[in-house]
Amino acid sequence: SQQGEEDPQALSIQEGENATMNCSYKTSINNLQWYRQNSGRGLVHLILIRSNEREKHSGRLRVTLDTSKKSSSLLITASRAADTASYFCATDAGTGNQFYFGTGTSLTVIP
């Protein structure tokens, strides 16, 4: 399978704490993306990081990429109850135009 694997499968934290999710993948990539999915909804794009980048920030999100370990992490700082959702990484498996999703991390932020 070309899918990534997120770790942990589920994460529960208090509001205001930071949340870190990890993604490991199997093949070489051109880019890696993170998406968010609220219950019963479609996925929403959060951030894209290219294979030649090591870190990227967007608001309270910080993404790192280690291509030598084939892994990425998503950090959400100062979490809010509204951040409760499932988070997925997606890689292009080197195709540049087809995207394969991991198994997701279910994040619960307790108010």
Add this chain to the structure above:
Amino acid sequence: DAGVIQSPRHEVTEMGQEVTLRCKPISGHNSLFWYRQTMMRGLELLIYFNNNVPIDDSGMPEDRFSAKMPNASFSTLKIQPSEPRDSAVYFCASGGQGAAGELFFGEGSRLTVL
């Protein structure tokens, strides 16, 4: 823009019936993807179109599944005959070259086959 529009949002059908799911991508996007989401398998890429042409359908599970994109603003995913194991949420997503890989998802079609 209204985003990616999928219909129906929910469908309940009996085994053996034909199911047709519909998708209207975002205007101007040239890539369209169909995904299936289940608890057991997560998000599976079924088929990918570029400029209305199917590029990779290796994820289509069986011959019972077929997908078409007759024009840039419409795609269908058909299951005939449907089986209970086809029960899942089916997502359509579109992307444009300018988006550098970002995909825009519809809200999904939840299919239940009894």
